[in-house]
Amino acid sequence: MNGQPEFLPMTVEEADRLGIDRFDVILISGDAYVDHPSFGTAIIGRVLRDAGYSVGVIAQPDWHSDADFRRLGEPRLFFSVSAGNVDSLVNAFTPNLKRRSSDVYSPGGRLLRPDRATLVYTDRVHALFPKTPVVIGGIEASLRRFAHYDYWSDSVRQSILADAPADLLVFGMGERQVVAIADRLAAGESAGSLTNIPGTACRVDLKTWRSMDQAGYVVLPGYAEVKEDRYAYARAFALHYNEQDPLRGRRVAQPHPKTVVIQNPPAMPLSGDELDRVYELPYARRAHPSYTEPIPALEPVRFSVVSHRGCFGACSFCALTHHQGRIIQSRSIDSIVREVERMAKMPEFTGVVQDVGGPTANMYAIHCGRWETAGTCPDRRCIDCPALDRSHTEQLRLLRRLSEIPGVKRVFIASGIRYDLIGLGDEEYLSRISADHVSGHLKVAPEHVSARVTACMGKPPRAVFDAFRERFEALQQGKRKRQYLVPYLMSGHPGCRMEDMVELAEYVRDTGLYTEQVQDFTPTPMSISTTIYHTGLDPFTLEEVYIPKGREKRIQRALMHYRDPANYALVREGLHAAGREDLIGSAWKCLVPARGRKRRL
Structure with missing residues (x-):
């Protein structure tokens, strides 16, 4: 963890000051570079740096020219491309398909990213560096890894991996995957051999697919079929939805006209210790100093804390099952306390912890004894299961510890709670939350x-x-x-x-x-x-x-x-x-x- 710079370098001059003559990995993102654990580029960059790799950042490159993509040179191992924290089309359009006038992930809210940013950036970087592996990830790539309905074109589009000239797709929370990719490429393996990393998807040509032993694969209806047949589309979704558990999930394949997209089982969730390490890396909690305008998305989360990942709520309109999964992964209370203690020493801190939570704040430390050995149950929803330990004791203990930190005046829960997890015996919890942690x-x-x-x-x-x-x-x-x-x-x-x-x-x-x-x-x-x-x-x-x-x-x-x-x-x-x-x-x-x-x- 020691020895990391205050910010990951965005220029050659910054790299020179750090003694880097060639980056191992270069991250390209549709967001401005904010060194905060709520921003994916910061997490992935810090995790790779913690693993011993030099990392550079190209944030919101001008896709109309080559200059920004060439700025940091050619990385030794791979380029990583992400549209940013939000799908670029969700970010660009309202639900009524009206184009938004600003982008909260850009300096001054300016519009600096293209539509379908992952495709645009990947096309450009592959054209400039055709021999360098390209890995795509982030929410846009993760949730477009199979043939999918695209609301913005009102059509069924191919897997993004069938359209983008990328070698691998990382889905879900990518820390394990990017380090595994870097380790194997650094050991001399080719990008084409990285076909079995959990939490990644790759593609093979049709001839190779036909010659492979397909036992153990869940084969979805192909793109041509799901594009034309709504029943085939629905069946394909149900099939891959049921394989999104890291312990019981199987490899999933979907034929496309020119390739076959293969998804490996999801990566194993990070352990509590691993999650602690990720979130205790030395994030500056500020935008890179090269920006002269504020990044609007930073202020609402600058002094927020991620306490856990995952959600077993299974809301139909949410894709978290496909991204973070249903298994709750919680940090230790001591780790969160240390993070808030560091925050409290920042000159901008006013005494208010803006949020302590995850996708659902009161799922912190909720646990099921099956998760470590058997995964989530395929035939029931966790939220309805009487075997689930729904105790809020640990969350209350966490909030109490944070409230006792010198310099902390208020600790809020802004990420929302799941009210159907608050049983009749939880009056103390509801009373405490209402009295002390709601503004x-x-x-x-x-x-x-x-x-x-x-x-x-x-x-x-x-x-x-x-x-x-x-x-x-x-x-x-x-x-x-x-x-x-x-x-x-x-x-x-x-x-x-x-x-x-x-x-x-x-x-x-x-x-x-x-x-x-x-x-x-x-x-x-x-x-x-x-x-x-x-x-x-x-x-x-x-x-x-x-x-x-x-x-x-x-x-x-x-x-x-x-x-x-x-x-x-x-x-x-x-x-x-x-x-x-x-x-x-x-x-x-x-x-x-x-x-x-x-x-x-």
């Missing part, structure tokens, strides 16, 4: 209240949220300054009809819940919901599912903001479509006034 608003994600929609989303039914909301409200009794629930809600999800959105709007009306956190469903690659959106089929049962599209999606979103006069016309249209004209008018229960009449305040 006035507790974020939770019921997403919907309609039974058929929550079932399609993989979310708990309305009764579970109602019970939690009542418990939370009971804690507010007698408080001089009350707190509020901020529910994340979603419109336009597969299975959601107009009457379901009217039901949700009425629920918001009757409960008085805050509704700013409304998301219009976006079909991002490799989620269950995206497969349903594209095919109209549940991929596991092949049953038909209703899909709202086009104008109906706009109306569904408007129903969540029915109080806004700008939405009155769309809300009326939705209420007529649902046969709920009784909600138009001036009565107390009405959502919008009749046309031409003003709402009574």
